[in-house]
Amino acid sequence: NAGVTQTPKFRILKIGQSMTLQCTQDMNHNYMYWYRQDPGMGLKLIYYSVGAGITDKGEVPNGYNVSRSTTEDFPLRLELAAPSQTSVYFCASSSTSGVGNIQYFGAGTRLSVL
């Protein structure tokens, strides 16, 4: 049972570079989410998706983009990386049926922008 898989685990970017954080889930969940977590802080929602082809902004979307072409994958794109984007990024997914509303998280991607 892989659950939610995120790659890479660690990355260092230079200011102005771009990258894509990958997230895939094998639980056939419709809902997927991207959060960021800064030291000593809770998780803040960046973007979310309720199904393939449908995405929407969360609390802190500036500087990020997402796409959802399949149920399984929900990549997060950083364009023109800035030091303020140094953080730990978590992807999560949840089901719309059964024991609903429980979000399952990946292990995170630790990103430093220098």
Added chain:
Amino acid sequence: EDQVTQSPEALRLQEGESSSLNCSYTVSGLRGLFWYRQDPGKGPEFLFTLYSAGEEKEKERLKATLTKKESFLHITAPKPEDSATYLCAFLTGSARQLTFGSGTQLTVLP
């Protein structure tokens, strides 16, 4: 504005010393209050969901309770392996988003 506040920020206990973590919330129409555990370098792991005041749930040494304004995570006779950050969150939005508190970092000393 809907918000959630956790206290204390950090808590150090001796093994076997019971205590409680607090999660205060201000939400118009609570649809679910969640507790997660987060170990260093890992993603949050689901513990409990509470939906209505008076509800309680238990798992091993942990018990979560809910009132109209607060949720408590009671830890009975903790062990060092209970050391982690405990996050509470409430459900919001049409896509079932979670709004998280900043967490309580629990350290249990042997």
